[in-house]
Amino acid sequence: MTSANRPEGGEVRRALTDLAVDGFGELAALPDAKSFTPTQIRDWVFAKGARSFDEMTNLSKPLRAALAASWTVRSGTLEKRHASKDGTVGLLTRLHDGHVIESVSIPEGDRHTLCISSQVGCAVACAFCASGLDGVIRNLSSGEIVEQVLVARELSEQPLTNYVFMGSGEPTHNWKAVEASIATLTHPDGLGIGARRITVSTIGHPAALRKMVETEIPFNVALSVHVGDDAEREALMPGLGTSDLAATLAAARERFDATGRRLTAEVVVLAGVNDTDRHARLLADVVAGHPCAVNLIPWNPVDGLDFTPPAPARIDAMVEILTRAGVTTTVRRPRGQDVGVACGQLRRRELRG
Numbered sequence: 001m002t003s004a005n006r007p008e009g010g011e012v013r014r015a016l017t018d019l020a021v022d023g024f025g026e027l028a029a030l031p032d033a034k035s036f037t038p039t040q041i042r043d044w045v046f047a048k049g050a051r052s053f054d055e056m057t058n059l060s061k062p063l064r065a066a067l068a069a070s071w072t073v074r075s076g077t078l079e080k081r082h083a084s085k086d087g088t089v090g091l092l093t094r095l096h097d098g099h100v101i102e103s104v105s106i107p108e109g110d111r112h113t114l115c116i117s118s119q120v121g122c123a124v125a126c127a128f129c130a131s132g133l134d135g136v137i138r139n140l141s142s143g144e145i146v147e148q149v150l151v152a153r154e155l156s157e158q159p160l161t162n163y164v165f166m167g168s169g170e171p172t173h174n175w176k177a178v179e180a181s182i183a184t185l186t187h188p189d190g191l192g193i194g195a196r197r198i199t200v201s202t203i204g205h206p207a208a209l210r211k212m213v214e215t216e217i218p219f220n221v222a223l224s225v226h227v228g229d230d231a232e233r234e235a236l237m238p239g240l241g242t243s244d245l246a247a248t249l250a251a252a253r254e255r256f257d258a259t260g261r262r263l264t265a266e267v268v269v270l271a272g273v274n275d276t277d278r279h280a281r282l283l284a285d286v287v288a289g290h291p292c293a294v295n296l297i298p299w300n301p302v303d304g305l306d307f308t309p310p311a312p313a314r315i316d317a318m319v320e321i322l323t324r325a326g327v328t329t330t331v332r333r334p335r336g337q338d339v340g341v342a343c344g345q346l347r348r349r350e351l352r353g
């Protein structure tokens, strides 16, 4: 295959976006490079968002040619942009090996949130989600994650304010790259995004949450709880393995103690599956005593999946039960339904042609 990273018959070229902020030093060895060249290139890639070497006008032509022989600036190519009537925009990116990923930007009042993918597909295979229908294909590199932000920034009329790892993939299944991408996104010499504006949404295996305690970057964590009962949760999320919500909440609490960042329990609500009063009470029991708010997300229909969004009255009843139990509860409005931006759906439509 010919791609930005592999010209016909040539060697695979690395993408500069994959380098850590302090990893550009190796570029000082390029012909015609000066001691300050790595910093100049890093600024072009992250701060100025250059897409080609031609834009790097303060580098000499021989240096640009030497760079282009073994590097690309970015590895993915934006393929499609789907704009919804409500302002939600889905972005489909073709990766260097032909796979496709999606990111979704969601404007709402003063907030403009970018939903980022961390894997091609997902191994958790939640019954209600398009991303996991074909399992996981591969992990994204840190550069492929950072590029989603660079591209969305370029295309957004309203500045992005929040960044959530809630697209395709389970971030803790690709933690090394996700952590590296967050380091680049938050570093002042990277994209300079405040860590508090970044949320990692995870199924919350206790060991993975403990690993997050080790990272000093104070991003937010959202737990994909969906159901307050372990057996029902395992049935809804087959790739999860054993569910132990009590252990998950305890491990998440350790991270809260280390960072002071509040937790959110995310619940995709499906009619007749997890929208009863009993389910609301189970959720209240699970989060009781933890610094954890609940976010109810009425299911966004996905082609070919046999679920129904919950009736507004059921959401109201759940909110009331949770609130009476002292749990801060929010409801996310469904967005982008006219262009089908439910998690993984754009990618799936693209694959199906």
Ligand code: SF4
Pocket (backbone or CB within 6 Å): 122, 123, 124, 125, 126, 129, 130, 131, 132, 166, 167, 168, 169, 170, 203, 224, 343
């Ligand atoms: S909802 Fe999240 S964890 Fe579940 S299959 Fe989709 S991407 Fe994976």
